[in-house]
Amino acid sequence: MEKKQSLSRRTFLQQAGLSGIALTIGCYWPGLGKTTGQIVHAEDASTELMAWISIDNTGKVTIFNHRSEMGQGTWQAIPQIIAEELEVSMDQVSIRYTAAHPKKYGPQPQEGSFSIRGWCQQLLQVGASAREMLIDAAAKQWQVRTEECYAENGQVIHHNTGKTLSYGALVKDAAQLPPPQQVKLKERKDYKIIGKPLHRNDTVIKTNGAAVFGMDKKLPGMLYAVVERNPRFRGKVKSFDDSATRSVKGVKHVFTVQRAVFGLLFEGVAVVADSSWAAMQGRKLLKVEWDDSGFEHLNSEQLLARMQEDLHKPLPSEVFETALKNSAVNIEAAYEMPYQSHSCMEPLNCTAHVKENSIEIWGPIQEANWIQADLSERFHMPVENITVNMTFLGGGFGRKAFTDYPLEAALISQKIKVPVQVMWTREDDMTMGPFRAGALYRCRGGIDTQKKIAAFQVISASQYIGPGADKDAPPQPVSVNANHIDGLLSNYCQSIPCYSFGGIMTRSPIPTMWWRAPGANVDAFACESFIDELAHLASQDPLTFRKAHLTSHRCQALVDKLAAASNWDSRRRNDGWGVALTECFGSMVGQVVKVSRKEDNKVRIDKVFAVIDCGWYVNPDIIRAQLEGSIIMGLGAATHHATHFKSGKAVEKNFSTYPMPRINEIPEIEVHIMENNEKPGGVGEPGLPAFAPALCNAIFDLTGKRIRRLPFNLEEI
Structure with missing residues (x-):
């Protein structure tokens, strides 16, 4: 077994382009409790380390990325975190993929927008530990105290004399030292590359064809x-x-x-x-x-009918029914979301x-x-x-x-x-599933005499993630008492006196699974559309109405930023403005969509304003790109495509019947990032859920027509 690991590791390092003597640094990993440093030769590249950083004797730094890169930016962001504490610029860094190896790199799944929010502290420690080992090696060569030395730009410098040693010159000695158990991390104000809009390292190779897919x-x-x-x-x-x-x-x-x-x-x-x-x-x-x-060989119409039946199966909540009855005024609405394929550009x-x-x-x-x-x-x-x-x-x-x-x-x-x-051909990719499940929502709510929400309920009927279920195992009625629903700002629940969420699983043999921003990508449409309906019922400005129900300073700051960025108070009579606030995967997003009627009397999207609060972040350019991509994907799902079924088979097989938004349909998108010291949140998924409700709320503001079923044809409004 050891021999096989050695051969595998040798091949991996040689293919990564290492030459001469290199230091592969495995740093203290809190979850595993290991501290190991070891010299690695090109002719004998065996190692049992969690190898994150390699530095060869020329000073070339290779940072290994343990997460997949599917456009969301981890190829740049993960090395950018390590490089910050290692004291090297991204121009000095080569990036290489690692193979799957949970013992070295910890969990590597790429889901839930977890790469930065789940890994930033460990990655900062990796870079800092490597830096301290190199400083320690330099201090020993100079026979000075480590406190007299510091690292900068890929070298160690002695304060008093100005002498320098490159990382390449220190690699051999540093390899003999144990990584430190405790390292001091930089304060945010001292960052040189974290928080900066650095160009992505993979852009050139993806545009010149060198990237390997x-x-x-x-x-x-x-x-x-x-x-x-x-x-x-x-x-x-x-x-x-x-x-x-x-x-x-x-x-x-x-x-x-x-x-x-x-x-x-x-x-x-x-x-x-x-x-x-x-x-x-x-x-x-x-x-x-x-x-x-x-x-069963179901049609879409049969699936819809089954969800409509399921929607009324959950047992009523007596507390909610009482709160709704005691409201000054109340309303009920139903929303429908379609099945969707993933339809990645790469099948x-x-x-x-x-x-x-x-x-x-x-x-x-x-x-x-x-x-x-x-x-x-x-x-x-x-x-x-x-x-x-x-x-x-x-x-x-x-x-x-x-x-x-x-x-x-x-x-x-x-x-x-x-x-x-x-x-897989495009047709295979679109028709074989698993799909994002369609869903129906029944929303009920009431307004009190103070124009605030007194009762708020969202019940869903949808397939749950899985291979599909037989009709012979009918779901049992469930009580509606959950205190959370995906996509809804959790802070709403601090001010709404009576709320209830729940759902029931619709039975179908169609396989379903997660789809970008799972849960939130459907739940948020119902929740934020209905909150807009409650605001209208209360005769309140929709943004002011939302802010009145948010108690946290962080949420209110997001609303204020969104209002200022969109110039919300400048709304005119013949324009349509819609807003939605969502929360998922550790981040909050607010979006304002502005629509208007053009000379041909068709509704057009003029502009989208998006504000994200993702706490501590790495690269603002990546964040902006992810918000823009999420909004465009949300536009497609809201107004362009859906998967239908006929006799148990997916109908849409290619982009001719499952169309994507064209470049001339993409509105101007303006993205803003909140600055604070909160914990890092996700970015790749949170930008999507807010768009559809914000768009539909804008259409209501312009036309007085509520859009409760997706997708819809924007040109037919």
Whole structure:
């Protein structure tokens, strides 16, 4: 086992471009309690460290990024955190991916906008520990006290004499020192690169074609595969005729294969060839007979009817009913959200090489540890024998966090005994799921005599995340007493005297899963649309109404910033202004959308103002890009596309029927970031939920028409 780890580590470091003698620094990790430093030679690169930083004898610094990069900016932000405390500029840093290795790097899943908010303190300590080791090494060479030395710009400097030693000159001696158990971190005012809008390190390689995405991976002797999967998800392969398929030049194998979706095995037929083109042409000629018995084949209309029925099943809350009855005035509204596919610009793909005692995976992997653990369990192989290599991702949105497509690739490789790249076409990617579940909401609320919310209730009916459920297991009525709903500002619950949230699971065989800002991406539309309706019922300005229900200084500061940034008080009679405030993954976001009617009498979005309070942050340019991308994705989901089902099959198969917003439809977006000393929050997901309700509230302000069902056609308003 040790020999295999040594070989794997050597290969990894050599491919990372290290030369000569390098120091790979493994720092004290609170969760593991390890302190180790070790010298690493190019000819003997074995190490058992949590290797975050490598410095070779020329002073070249390599920082290893342990999180996937799918556009959200971790490729830049994680090294930027380490480099700050290491006292090097980003111009001095090379960035390399790590393979999945939870013992070295801790958990590596990329979900819940967790990379910065969950890791900043550990990453700061990594950089600071390495810096202190290098300072200590310099002090020993000069025979001075460490307090007389400091690090700056990749070198250690002696205060009294001005003498300097580069990190490259110190690497060998520093490697012999134990990393410090306690390190002093900088104060925010002393940061040189954290908080600065540095250009992203991956921009150039993504624009010149040098960046390696999943389908760029090539291996000697590699074959290519596509899979004909059951369009009804749960059906089995009854039989198949591959005679025409095998007549295609280059086709090598045709056989059944499975992929696991939340514990259920979904079946398909793999066509393997010596080129992707041959595999796809062979699949077109494949004839498969499916066994689709034993489960429902639902249409979208049936799903909607089932959710409408479920919406009234939860048991009533007597306390809420009393509060609603005692309100001066009350209102009820229903909201509808559609099913959505993830539709990343890069369809799913994965390269796998399964040997007798090892598995290696390459691809757009969002959750490296999960995939490593899943393959270990299914192949009865030690985790240490499974290598999961991350490439860049052309979008993820939660779909590439799933374990089904790497498992499918591994099973095909095991069968043919050579490496294989499994490619999903756009049609595969859009129709095979899992999808974001559609949802219905029933909202009820009352206003008291002081024009404030006296009662507030949100009940949902939707599929829960999973492989789908049989109709023969009907859900039981549930009481509505939850004290939290995704996307809603938690501070509202401090001022609203009576509130209740809850939901019931709708049964359907369609597989569903998380989608960017899971939970909040649907819940917030209902909550913030309904709060706007309550503001109108109370004859109050919608932003003032919200602020009156927020007790925390942080929330009120967000509202004030949003009002100032959007010039809210300048609203004119013939303009439409809408606002929404949301909270998820540790951050709060406020958005104002401004709409108007143009000469053709069609409604257009003029501008979107967004303010995010994500606390301590790393790179404002990344934050702005994420808010802009989230708003555009929210625009598409609100006004352009949805997934429908007919006889249990997804209808929309490509961008011709699942259209994305065009560049001429994108409004001006202005992003502001709150400055405070709060704990870091997420960025990649919190920017999406506020857009749809803010847009629909703006349309109501302009036209008097409430939009309660998504998606809708903006040009038909």
